[in-house]
Amino acid sequence: MIAIPGSATHGKARHAVSSINWINGDRAQSSIYRDTLHLLHRTTTISLSQVQQIHAQLLRTGLYDLPHYRTKLLSTYANHHRFSDAKSLLHSLLKPDLLSFTTLINAFSKFKEFKNTLNLFSELLANGLYPDAHVLPSIIKACTGILAVKIGKQVHGFSVASGLSLDPFVESSLVHFYVKCDELDGAHKLFKNMVEKDVVSWSALAAGYARKGDVLNAKKVFNEVKGLGLKPNTVSWNGMIAGFNQSGCFLDAVFMFQQMHARGFTSDGTSISSVLPAIGDLGYLNSGTQVHGYVIKTGFLIDKCIVSALIDMYGKCGCALEMSKVFEDTGLVDVGACNALIAGLARHGLVDKALRVFKELQDQGMELNVVSWTSVIACCSQHGKDIEALELFRGMQAAGVKPNAVTIPCLLPACGNIAALTHGKAAHCFSLKSGISDDVYIGSALIDMYANCGKIQVARCCFDRMPARNLVCWNAMLGAYAMHGKANDAIEIFHLMQRSGEKPDSVSFTSLLSSCSQSGLTEEGQHYFESMSRDHGIEARIEHYACIVSLLGRAGKLEQAYSMIKKMPFVPDACVWGALLSSCRLHHNMSLGEVAAGKLFELEPMNPGNYILLSNIYASKGKWKEVDKVRDTMRDKGLRKNPGCSWIEVKNRVHMLLAGDKSLPQMDKILDKLNRLSMEMKKAGYLPNIDNVLQDVEEQEKEHILCGHSEKLAVVFGILNTSQGSPLRVTKNLRICGDCHVFIKFISGFEGREIFVRDTNRYHHFKDGECSCGDYW
DNA sequence: CTAGGGTTAG
Numbered sequence: 001m002i003a004i005p006g007s008a009t010h011g012k013a014r015h016a017v018s019s020i021n022w023i024n025g026d027r028a029q030s031s032i033y034r035d036t037l038h039l040l041h042r043t044t045t046i047s048l049s050q051v052q053q054i055h056a057q058l059l060r061t062g063l064y065d066l067p068h069y070r071t072k073l074l075s076t077y078a079n080h081h082r083f084s085d086a087k088s089l090l091h092s093l094l095k096p097d098l099l100s101f102t103t104l105i106n107a108f109s110k111f112k113e114f115k116n117t118l119n120l121f122s123e124l125l126a127n128g129l130y131p132d133a134h135v136l137p138s139i140i141k142a143c144t145g146i147l148a149v150k151i152g153k154q155v156h157g158f159s160v161a162s163g164l165s166l167d168p169f170v171e172s173s174l175v176h177f178y179v180k181c182d183e184l185d186g187a188h189k190l191f192k193n194m195v196e197k198d199v200v201s202w203s204a205l206a207a208g209y210a211r212k213g214d215v216l217n218a219k220k221v222f223n224e225v226k227g228l229g230l231k232p233n234t235v236s237w238n239g240m241i242a243g244f245n246q247s248g249c250f251l252d253a254v255f256m257f258q259q260m261h262a263r264g265f266t267s268d269g270t271s272i273s274s275v276l277p278a279i280g281d282l283g284y285l286n287s288g289t290q291v292h293g294y295v296i297k298t299g300f301l302i303d304k305c306i307v308s309a310l311i312d313m314y315g316k317c318g319c320a321l322e323m324s325k326v327f328e329d330t331g332l333v334d335v336g337a338c339n340a341l342i343a344g345l346a347r348h349g350l351v352d353k354a355l356r357v358f359k360e361l362q363d364q365g366m367e368l369n370v371v372s373w374t375s376v377i378a379c380c381s382q383h384g385k386d387i388e389a390l391e392l393f394r395g396m397q398a399a400g401v402k403p404n405a406v407t408i409p410c411l412l413p414a415c416g417n418i419a420a421l422t423h424g425k426a427a428h429c430f431s432l433k434s435g436i437s438d439d440v441y442i443g444s445a446l447i448d449m450y451a452n453c454g455k456i457q458v459a460r461c462c463f464d465r466m467p468a469r470n471l472v473c474w475n476a477m478l479g480a481y482a483m484h485g486k487a488n489d490a491i492e493i494f495h496l497m498q499r500s501g502e503k504p505d506s507v508s509f510t511s512l513l514s515s516c517s518q519s520g521l522t523e524e525g526q527h528y529f530e531s532m533s534r535d536h537g538i539e540a541r542i543e544h545y546a547c548i549v550s551l552l553g554r555a556g557k558l559e560q561a562y563s564m565i566k567k568m569p570f571v572p573d574a575c576v577w578g579a580l581l582s583s584c585r586l587h588h589n590m591s592l593g594e595v596a597a598g599k600l601f602e603l604e605p606m607n608p609g610n611y612i613l614l615s616n617i618y619a620s621k622g623k624w625k626e627v628d629k630v631r632d633t634m635r636d637k638g639l640r641k642n643p644g645c646s647w648i649e650v651k652n653r654v655h656m657l658l659a660g661d662k663s664l665p666q667m668d669k670i671l672d673k674l675n676r677l678s679m680e681m682k683k684a685g686y687l688p689n690i691d692n693v694l695q696d697v698e699e700q701e702k703e704h705i706l707c708g709h710s711e712k713l714a715v716v717f718g719i720l721n722t723s724q725g726s727p728l729r730v731t732k733n734l735r736i737c738g739d740c741h742v743f744i745k746f747i748s749g750f751e752g753r754e755i756f757v758r759d760t761n762r763y764h765h766f767k768d769g770e771c772s773c774g775d776y777w
Numbered sequence: 778c779t780a781g782g783g784t785t786a787g
Contacts, residue, residue, distance in 0.1 A: 075778095106778055134778065141780080172780060179781090204781045238782040245783090273783045305784040312785060339785040346786095374786040406786050441787055 051076045071103045078107030083116060090120075096127060102135045109138035117142035118151065131158075133167035140173040144180045152177050168196045175201040179208035184217070197228050203236040210243025215252055218243065237265055242274040253278035254287065269303045276309035280316030288313045292326075301330055308336035315344025339371045346379035354379050355388075368399070374407045381414035389414035390423055405436040409445035416452030424449045428462075438467050444476040451480030460489075469500070475507045482511035487519035494528075506538050513547035522555040542568075546575040553583020558592050574603045578610070585613045585620075593617040608639045 055073055070093070077086035086104055090096050101124040108117040121139050124131065131139070136159055143152030156174055159165040165174065171194050178187035184205075191197065191205050202225065209218035222240060225232055237260040244253035257275040260267060267275075272291060279288045292310060300306050307330050314323035323344045327337060338361055345354035358376045362368060373396040380389035393411050396403060403411075408431050415424035428446055431437040443466045450459035463469075463477045474497045481490035494512050497504060504512075509532050516525030529548050532538050545568045552561035561580055565572050577599045584593035597614040604610065611634050618626040 102778085110778090137779070169779065176780070198780085200781045202781085207782070233781095235782050240782090242782055268782095270783045277784070303783090308784040310784095334784095336785050341785090343785060369785095371784095371786050376786090378786060404786090409787050445787085 048080045048082065051080065071099055074100060074103045075107055078104060078111070081111065083108065083111075083113060087116075087120075098124070098129045098132065098135070101127075101129065102132075105135055106138045109141050112145060114142040114145040114148075118146075118148065130162075131164075133164050133170055136164055136167070137169040137173040140170070140177050144173070144177045147181060149181050152181065166195060168194075168198070171195065172198055172201040176204050179204050182212065184208050184212060184214065188217075188221070197230065199230050199233060199236065202228065202230055203232070203239050206236070207239030207243045210240050210249070210252075211246050212243075213247030213249055215244070215249055218252075232265075234265055234268055234271070238268070238270045238274060241271055241278075245274050245278045248281075250278035250281045254282065254284070269300055269306055272300060273303070273305040273309040276306070276313045277316075280313035283317055285317040285319065288317055302332075304332065304334045304336055307332050307334065308340040311337055311340035311344060315340065315347050318348075320344070320348045320350070333366070335367060335369050335372060338366065339369075339375055342372065342379070343375045346375065346382070349383070351379055351383045351385065368401065370401055370404050370407060373399075373401055374404070374410055377407065377414075378410035381410060381417070384417075386414040386417045386420075390420065393423075393427075403430065404434075405431075405439045405442060408436070409439075409441040412442075412445035412449040416449035419453045421453040421455070424453060440466070440468065440470045440473055443469070444472045447473070447476040447480055451476075451483055456480060456484050456486070469502070471502055471505060471508075474502050475505070475511065478508055478511040478515075482515040482518070485515060485518040487515040487521045487524070490515040491521075491524065504536060504538075506541055506544070509536075509538065509540075510543050510547065513544055513551065517547050517551035517554060520554060522551055522557075525551040542570045542573060542576065545570065545572075546579050549576055550579035550583065553580055554586065556583075556587050558583060558587060558589050562592055562595070572599070574600060574607075577603065581610065581613050585616050588617060588620045590617050590621055590623075606637065606639070608634065611639065 051073065058069055058073070070089070074086050074089060077083075077089060086107070090100055090104055093100060101120060105117055105120050105124070108114075108120060117138060121131075121135075121142075124135070136155065139155055140152060142148070143155065156165070156177075159167075159170050159174070164170050171190070175187050175190050175194070178184070178190060187205055187208060191201055194201065202221070206218055206221040209215075209221060218240065222232075222236075225236075237256060240256045241253050241260070244250070244256060253275055257267065257271060257278075260271065272295060276288065276291060279291065291313075295301055295306055295310065307326065310326050311323050314320075314326060323341065327341045330337070338357070342354045342358055345351075345357065355376065358368075358372070361372075373392065377389050377392050377396070380386070380392060389411060393403070393407075396407075408427050411427055412424060415421070415427065424446075427449075428437075431439070431442050431446075436442060443462060446462045447459045450456070450462060459480045460477070463473065466473060474493065477493050478490055478497075481487070481493060490512055494504065494508065497508070509528065512528055513525055516522075516528065525548065529540065529544065532540055532544065545564065549561045549564055552558070552564065558580070561583060565576055565580065568576075577596045581593055581596035581600060584590075584596060593614060597610055600607070600610040611630050615627045615630040618624075618630065
């Protein structure tokens, strides 16, 4: 039976319903079909089989040729999502007219079949038909939907040339088109010239500015409303709130929400789910609780988005309990809410709990989506669970969930952390194939990953190929060069950055200064430090002072470094004092070393490194009694037994030195000297001290030590959990120590070299592709 | 044949 909503009482409708069964009858008369079809025009729901019956009858009776009927058929097929049927029906017509095309195009556009819409449009043109104002809005809507900027602009040009741009629907859909294409100025101009300005276009324009973070223009357009004689409605306000929330203008979002109420409008589900995340980001727990109360009172708790937003808000405000309570109380089984919960747990550092919730949901058969997988992958890679992140990524693909432009930058740090170059490359390939590789987040993460895997040239290649860059990209490249101690390249990037019009921030300067310090570019470093506030208006932060202290210290300007610490506008932290102490060790300055060490012993009494550095300084001056005193202190604190006097460390340093440069021919000489010195020291009852015996070596090799390469050659990553087996294959830059299952990540090439790497209490000896280890002390 | 607004992942 045909359902005829709203018109069931109509006499003719009853007649139609009772006569529809006739259609199959042989005696059907055309007048009855005509009546029937007239009525079908008014009906909104009709079953597919009934349409097919009518279709067959129309063909039999020849009424099919009447344009009026076949239009109805086309739209009915389209309304039942039988797009290919509708299309073949259109193609079966000898000469499809504009009305047939328009009907189908409008239906396609309505159901967001945008590609089909545009294909049909080009067919329309190929048939020699001339589009009118009935079809153009749908075409523009399709261009908006798939961001077909070029076609949209061509249609715009056509509509101007044909005078159709004066049609109010064409006008307003063009405004919307330019808003969505991020060409706000164009949209604004178009809006100003509109013959009939309407609320919809006006709201879209203001919301567009808000979504872009252009607060000034957003408010300007929004406040023009009175002069335009337009009346804002709930949707207009919601657009502003949502736009400000999406662009991170949280205060403005909350302000608009308040204003909305102050002007007598009532917020609906959309307003609330848009304002809650903004409240959360601002940490306005009080406002959040008020909105929560309002949500309960108005019965909005059945709205999925609002529940997710509430959980998110409590998560951001640091209320883990309240967050879980909302989740449990609503009893709503929604992915969004689950995702918000997982993200909230991760934000509180409850990584294991987040993973457990994820697994439980998975076991319960919940349909987890990209956001769920991405959150949990991000959670792992942000909390040092890199292998788990890679495993989850694999699980995601096994579950048939397609990663997107957010997933990849969450995964890449995990690849970089453990130098899983193969996995990183796979993720890179994926982004290329999916056409998302131009994304700035992905680009920055790729730069970082390749740099972490020692592939600094590849990182640079990614950087150079980016079609658009933001501050994060520039900082990623600067950070990559700083990590590899390449100050000259960092400086080049820094200047390129400014020439491109991007303003450096304090992160940029940290990388720049750090690389100068590592490369011994003292004057350049000081120059950039001074220009920071003078030319760029950036106040130096404590990490910048730490860089400068290290820069001066490495250059031997220890007094200057110390006076820098004394006059800096911060209470110096362990990084600052640590930089001074390391420099003191490098230059054997005992008095300042004692000052720095004294401060460090207060700030971090359980860090063995500080004690070792100080005892190294004492040892280099032959103050063996002081060495013993430091050693006793360490023993009392339960730290190491034998600071700064390890033969292993001596060998370690020699090998590091040799691996980092080209001085192999000197090996024999150095070892000779080491042996002689160590014999003497042993005779005197002491183990050889690294700074003592390496003093000469360091004189010769200072350059290389200052370059920082030797220290960066290899990094011990962590213990491999052998009980579970690892999905991770040993890559070119990654080795596993056969004895203790420690991962060792090599940052630059190491083939054919013998290398010692130091862990906190073990050393790992790497030779001929094999790794063995022993106790450090 | 008819427009504009929503949450959770970086």
